[in-house]
Structure formats: structure tokens, C-alpha cells
Amino acid sequence: MKIGIISDTHDNLSGLKKAIEIFKSKEVDQLVHCGDxxxxxxxxxxxxxxxxxxxxxxxxxxxxPGDLKxxxxxxxxxxxxxxxxxxxALAFEVDGxxxxxxxxxxxxxxxxxxxxxxxxxxxxxxxxxxxxxYIGKTLVLNxxxxxxxxxxxxxxxxxxxxxxxKTNKAEVITFQND
Numbered sequence: 443m444k445i446g447i448i449s450d451t452h453d454n455l456s457g458l459k460k461a462i463e464i465f466k467s468k469e470v471d472q473l474v475h476c477g478d479x480x481x482x483x484x485x486x487x488x489x490x491x492x493x494x495x496x497x498x499x500x501x502x503x504x505x506x507p508g509d510l511k512x513x514x515x516x517x518x519x520x521x522x523x524x525x526x527x528x529x530x531a532l533a534f535e536v537d538g539x540x541x542x543x544x545x546x547x548x549x550x551x552x553x554x555x556x557x558x559x560x561x562x563x564x565x566x567x568x569x570x571x572x573x574x575x576y577i578g579k580t581l582v583l584n585x586x587x588x589x590x591x592x593x594x595x596x597x598x599x600x601x602x603x604x605x606x607x608k609t610n611k612a613e614v615i616t617f618q619n620d
Contacts (some may be wrong), residue, residue: 443471443472443536443537443606443607443608444468444469444470444471444604444605444606444607445470445471445472445473445474445536445604445605445606445607446461446464446465446468446470446472446473446474446602446603446604446605447473447474447476447565447583447585447602447603447604447605447612448461448465448473448474448475448476448585448588448602449475449476449477449478449504449545449566449567449568449584449585449586449587449588450476450477450478450504450567450568450570450586450587450588450589451475451478451479451480451484451587451588451589452478452480452506452587452589452591453479453480453481453483453484453508453589454588454589454590454591454600455484455487456619456620457587457588457589457590457600457619458484458487458488458491458588459487459491460588460600460617461588461600461602462488462491462492462495464602464604464615464617465495465602465604466495468604470497470604471497471498472497472498472499472500472536473497473498473499473500474499474500474501474543474565474605475499475500475501475502475524476501476502476504476543476544476545476546476565476566476567476568476584476585477501477502477503477504477505477506477543477545477546477567477568478504478505478506478545478567478568479501479504479508479513480506480507480508481508481509481513482508482509482512482513482515482516485513485516485517485520485524486516489520489521489522492521492522493521496521496522497522498525499522499524499525500524500525500526500532500534500543501524501525501526501532501543502527502530502531502532502543502544502545503526503530503545504545504547504567504568505545505547505568514526530544530545530548530551531543531544531555533561536607537607537608539562539563539607539610540560540561540562540563541561541562541563541564541565541607542555542561542563542564542565543565543566544564544565544566545566545567545568546566546567546568546569546584547568552564552566556577556578556580556582557577559578559579559580561580562579562580562581562610563580563581563582563583563605563610563612564580564581564582564583565583565584565605566582566583566584567584567585567587568584569584570586570587570589570591570592570593571584571586571592571593572584572585572586572601572603572614572616574603574612574613574614581605581610581611581612583603583605583612584603585601585602585603585614586600586601586602586603586614586616587600587601588600588601588602590619597619598618598619599616599617599618599619600616600617600619601614601615601616601617602614602615602617603615
């Protein structure tokens with residue numbers, strides 16, 4: 443199964459739009475968002491852009507929850523509601539692989555999830571920098587950010603990732619800001 447991985451959208455709608463276009467072109471089977479959606483209008487934009495591309499979507503909150511109450515309320519009214527837990531991490535299985543989504547803002551917890559070697563893949567975000575590496579048997583995958591910001595600076599590239607659960611490998615895809 444191909445899973446599109448996105449993180450740290452931070453209300454940048456043009457970056458989110460490009461990410462969705464990439465995921466559609468790659469024909470992903472589901473999406474994972476590693477947190478920091480921020481505003482409810484971003485979720486509304488996402489729902490509109492995803493029309494006709496009804497696939498499962500999972501997410502976690504992140505350290506920039508924005509107006510979380512209104513975001514969760516709007517999610518319940520979406521055409522294709524997102525699986526949105528009220529806890530900091532979301533574990534699931536896909537093609538026999540154990541996966542977990544964790545935003546990554548608590549570095550000790552992220553390191554513990556990786557060191558546990560319990561998961562085949564840890565989807566994470568927070569740093570706005572991509573990461574695609576194995577630590578032991580665990581693939582640590584951070585898609586970067588679609589907000590065109592990294593390390594307190596505006597940057598001209600953003601990124602997402604596509605994970606293949608059959609091979610337990612991923613590709614990070616960068617794109618330019620227009």
C-alpha cells in the first residue's frame with residue numbers, strides 16, 4: 443500500500459495544494475498527517491481539495507494545535523472525516539507492518555519510540571526537515587514540511603513523502619514555491 447505522508451502544513455494552502463496534487467499523481471491509498479494543521483480553514487481547504495479522492499486519512503495534533511476545538515468540530519462535518527485521536531500518538535497496522543504517528547516535539551519520547559524497535563515505521567514531523575533513515579529495523583520517516591519554512595527562515599522548497607508498506611521504504615519528494 444502506498445501512503446502519502448505530510449506534516450507541518452501551518453496553514454500554507456499553496457503548499458498543501460501541491461502536496462495533494464503529488465499524492466493524487468502517485469495514487470496513494472491513504473494519507474498520514476504528522477501534525478500542525480493549525481487553523482480550521484486549512485482543514486476546510488483540505489476537504490475541498492480532496493473531493494473525488496476519498497481515501498483514509500490519519501493524523502495527530504502536533505505542538506501547534508491552533509483552534510483545536512473548532513478544527514475537530516469541522517472534521518466531523520467533512521465529506522471524508524480524518525481519524526484524529528485525542529492522544530499524542532496513533533499506532534496502526536498496514537500490510538503486517540506496525541506503524542506509529544507521533545509529531546516529534548518531545549525528543550525523548552520520539553527517541554524511545556524508535557529505540558523500542560516495536561515499530562516497523564515511525565512517522566514524525568516537527569523539525570520541518572525531511573528524514574528517511576533506518577535505526578535498527580525501524581524506518582524513521584519525517585516528510586519535512588509543506589509550509590516553506592525551516593529553522594526560522596522562509597525557504598523555497600517544501601517536501602512530502604510516499605511510503606510503500608510492502609517494502610517498508612519511502613521516497614521524499616521536494617517541490618518549489620511558485
